[in-house]
Amino acid sequence: MRTVTIVGASLSGLYAARELRTQGFDGRLVIVGEEPHHPYDRPPLSKDFLTGRADESRLALTDADETAALDAEWLLGVRAHGLDPRGRSVLLDDGRTVSTDGVVIATGAAARRLPGDGLAGVHTLRTLDDARALRADLTRGSRRVVVIGGGFIGAETASSCARLGHTVTVVEAAPLPLLPQLGTDMATVCAALHRRGGVELVTGTGVAALRGTATATVTGVDLTDGRTLPADIVITGIGAVPETGWLAGSALVLHDGVLCDDGCVTALPQVVAVGDVARVGGTRAEHWTSATEQPRAAVTNLLAGRTLVTARTVPYFWSDQYDSRIQFTGRRREGDTVHVTEGEITDDGLPGESGFLARYERDGRTVALLGVDRPRAFLRARRELQRELRQDGRPGEERRKTETAVL
Ligand SMILES: Cc1cc2nc3c(=O)[nH]c(=O)nc-3n(C[C@H](O)[C@H](O)[C@H](O)COP(=O)(O)OP(=O)(O)OC[C@H]3O[C@@H](n4cnc5c(N)ncnc54)[C@H](O)[C@@H]3O)c2cc1C
Numbered sequence: 001m002r003t004v005t006i007v008g009a010s011l012s013g014l015y016a017a018r019e020l021r022t023q024g025f026d027g028r029l030v031i032v033g034e035e036p037h038h039p040y041d042r043p044p045l046s047k048d049f050l051t052g053r054a055d056e057s058r059l060a061l062t063d064a065d066e067t068a069a070l071d072a073e074w075l076l077g078v079r080a081h082g083l084d085p086r087g088r089s090v091l092l093d094d095g096r097t098v099s100t101d102g103v104v105i106a107t108g109a110a111a112r113r114l115p116g117d118g119l120a121g122v123h124t125l126r127t128l129d130d131a132r133a134l135r136a137d138l139t140r141g142s143r144r145v146v147v148i149g150g151g152f153i154g155a156e157t158a159s160s161c162a163r164l165g166h167t168v169t170v171v172e173a174a175p176l177p178l179l180p181q182l183g184t185d186m187a188t189v190c191a192a193l194h195r196r197g198g199v200e201l202v203t204g205t206g207v208a209a210l211r212g213t214a215t216a217t218v219t220g221v222d223l224t225d226g227r228t229l230p231a232d233i234v235i236t237g238i239g240a241v242p243e244t245g246w247l248a249g250s251a252l253v254l255h256d257g258v259l260c261d262d263g264c265v266t267a268l269p270q271v272v273a274v275g276d277v278a279r280v281g282g283t284r285a286e287h288w289t290s291a292t293e294q295p296r297a298a299v300t301n302l303l304a305g306r307t308l309v310t311a312r313t314v315p316y317f318w319s320d321q322y323d324s325r326i327q328f329t330g331r332r333r334e335g336d337t338v339h340v341t342e343g344e345i346t347d348d349g350l351p352g353e354s355g356f357l358a359r360y361e362r363d364g365r366t367v368a369l370l371g372v373d374r375p376r377a378f379l380r381a382r383r384e385l386q387r388e389l390r391q392d393g394r395p396g397e398e399r400r401k402t403e404t405a406v407l
Contacts, residue, residue, distance in 0.1 A: 008106030009033025012275025109240035150177030154237030264298035330368025
């Protein structure tokens with residue numbers, strides 16, 4: 001392989017570049033990124049960057065020494081808009097074409113938007129530019145902030161806005177925040193964290209429309225139950241969609257991400273996908289850890305021209321909200337039982353002073369873990385779970401057969 005092109009110059013793209021060089025690829029390496037920035041870390045954007053506790057210098061994922069050592073051509077501020085059906089040319093928005101022998105797709109996901117979100121004061125939070133704009137808006141005195149969506153990004157953003165002294169309301173369509181991820185019992189704890197943080201949580205109702213002035217500045221959020229929440233700032237945290245639009249017309253199978261086998265290899269052996277955009281063995285994860293773990297296997301398989309190793313690992317993510325650290329690993333399903341095995345949940349539904357560790361079980365076996373403010377116990381239990389799943393030969397658990405069968 002003489003040229004490898006990585007499309008997406010962020011977390012998983014950078015890790016893929018590192019792996020290529022570490023695994024001995026000494027050919028031409030091209031990295032295409034739509035954003036004008038060198039790779040930076042997204043998790044602080046909703047946390048310390050928003051509150052002003054971390055500045056931009058703390059976000060960088062790489063430095064000049066490493067950039068030089070990677071010896072890559074960085075094509076930044078330009079979007080790829082096509083991959084030819086054989087996977088041998090990447091077409092760029094500025095009219096250039098990169099001829100290539102191998103491709104790593106690392107284009108991540110984009111924030112899902114609400115209709116009418118073009119009003120001033122309405123924000124999403126995915127990129128550094130998004131975070132800069134929101135941070136600037138939040139420094140203009142005390143504001144009424146409405147966060148739409150009680151998922152991780154919504155909860156973290158609400159927590160940061162409350163810390164900055166703003167009046168914050170979170171609107172969540174489900175009866176509890178993080179219900180699909182954590183199940184009722186543990187989602188109740190997350191609802192209690194919002195209350196502890198002084199944030200009003202409005203659940204079980206959707207958003208009908210955003211209201212604005214004649215000069216197109218947001219003034220409120222109309223709910224489907226007929227109420228209107230006044231707002232100076234609205235943040236939509238309603239999930240992300242994988243960035244696959246540019247691959248239309250390629251030979252790849254696209255279905256909520258780029259479909260790959262267990263080793264991140266797509267329908268074309270010389271094209272692999274990693275990170276938030278990749279549906280690996282039937283599952284797409286939007287977690288920092290998956291984006292950093294998948295590139296190793298993906299690059300091994302890319303350089304081999306076939307799938308030698310699997311990239312399926314036990315999912316893990318963390319979230320920081322209202323001074324609590326939430327950590328989760330494994331895969332829970334509806335019907336799993338959950339119980340606290342260390343620490344406690346208080347009568348108010350809040351984590352006890354030294355947090356807690358909860359285990360999700362199915363057929364008598366642990367399938368997932370949740371830790372809140374109990375990092376050491378969580379780490380120990382996470383290692384145990386990884387060992388058990390590996391011994392049982394179910395590191396990533398079962399695939400969704402309908403989706404992988406398409407490949
Ligand atoms: C605000 C925020 C907070 C987060 N906090 C946590 C956390 O606490 N814990 C956790 O586990 N995870 C967290 N995550 C998720 C984590 O950051 C992502 O899983 C990770 O960034 C995925 O990396 P990626 O490289 O696959 O995709 P991305 O980081 O999305 O990068 C994809 C890159 O590809 C570029 N691109 C897209 N399309 C094209 C194209 N056609 N041509 C060229 N370039 C293109 C994009 O501009 C982008 O720069 C957070 C994410 C956000 C947004």
